[in-house]
Amino acid sequence: MTLQNRVFPTGEIVARPFRGEWMGNRGILHDDQRRLGAARWRHKNWICCALEFRGRHRQVMRPRNYTELFFLDDATALAVGHRPCAECRNADYRRFKAVWEECFGPAFATEIDRALHLARVGRDRRQLRHRGQARDLPDGAMFVTDRVWLVWAGQAHEWHEQGYGSPTALPAADVQVLTPAPMVRVLAAGYHPQPHVSLA
Known part of the structure; x- marks a missing residue:
């Protein structure tokens, strides 16, 4: 089940x-x-x-x-x-x-x-998102366009249920950021999440 x-x-x-x-x-x-x-x-x-x-x-x-x-x-x-x-x-x-x-x-x-x-989360109990320039996001942050992306090693990696896709250039665009703003700040200040095996 x-x-x-x-x-x-x-x-x-x-x-x-x-x-x-x-x-x-x-x-x-x-x-x-x-x-x-x-x-x-x-x-x-x-x-x-x-x-x-x-x-x-x-x-x-x-x-x-x-x-x-x-x-x-x-x-x-x-x-x-x-x-x-x-x-x-x-x-x-x-x-x-x-x-x-x-x-x-x-x-x-x-x-x-x-x-x-x-x-x-907002008052409607849904995930809060914020805006940011994709190229300004630190490694470990995630954003969404028509797909979900992780910023890692200065590139974008598409999120899948089993792992991440091949790296591609970060868009020069304002994007919807999934990672909460305080978490993005902590990532930018030097906290590094443990990488998924597919990023090795």
């Missing part, structure tokens, strides 16, 4: 057979039959976790436990507003927090989550 727990960079949570390289948590979004309800989050601390940590094993979408969401890669998780987990990705979280504080000043995780939440 393919569960509805795969997250696209455009914010949709869909039922697809790919798992991806990272897992996320926004609280309990599913019922006892492992079906998603209307809610897309239950708290503001959206995190991105490693698939494996200290030998722990979980039954996916177990009743009355948080809904495991899956992302193709780290950049996809950042694009929808998930930060690194402070437990299973402690080194990444500390790097992220240090760069965040360089940009915005000292902050606890709850303050970071609150700021990200204001930048990732």
Whole structure:
């Protein structure tokens, strides 16, 4: 059974057979039959976790436990507003927090989550997007035209469910940016997400 727990960079949570390289948590979004309800989050601390940590094993979408969401890669998780987990990705979280504080000043995780939440979803509960010049976006940021793109090594890579396409030149254009504005600033200041295997 393919569960509805795969997250696209455009914010949709869909039922697809790919798992991806990272897992996320926004609280309990599913019922006892492992079906998603209307809610897309239950708290503001959206995190991105490693698939494996200290030998722990979980039954996916177990009743009355948080809904495991899956992302193709780290950049996809950042694009929808998930930060690194402070437990299973402690080194990444500390790097992220240090760069965040360089940009915005000292902050606890709850303050970071609150700021990200204001930048990732609107009052209509849909993904917030902003405008930017594609060629000014840092590596790790994602934008959308008729397709979804990742900026990596100064080029554009088309996002697919299984990985990224061949690099192409960034358009000299104003584009719709998916990655929340504070996250773009953190990326520009030096935080580097872990690259997907298809980018090697």
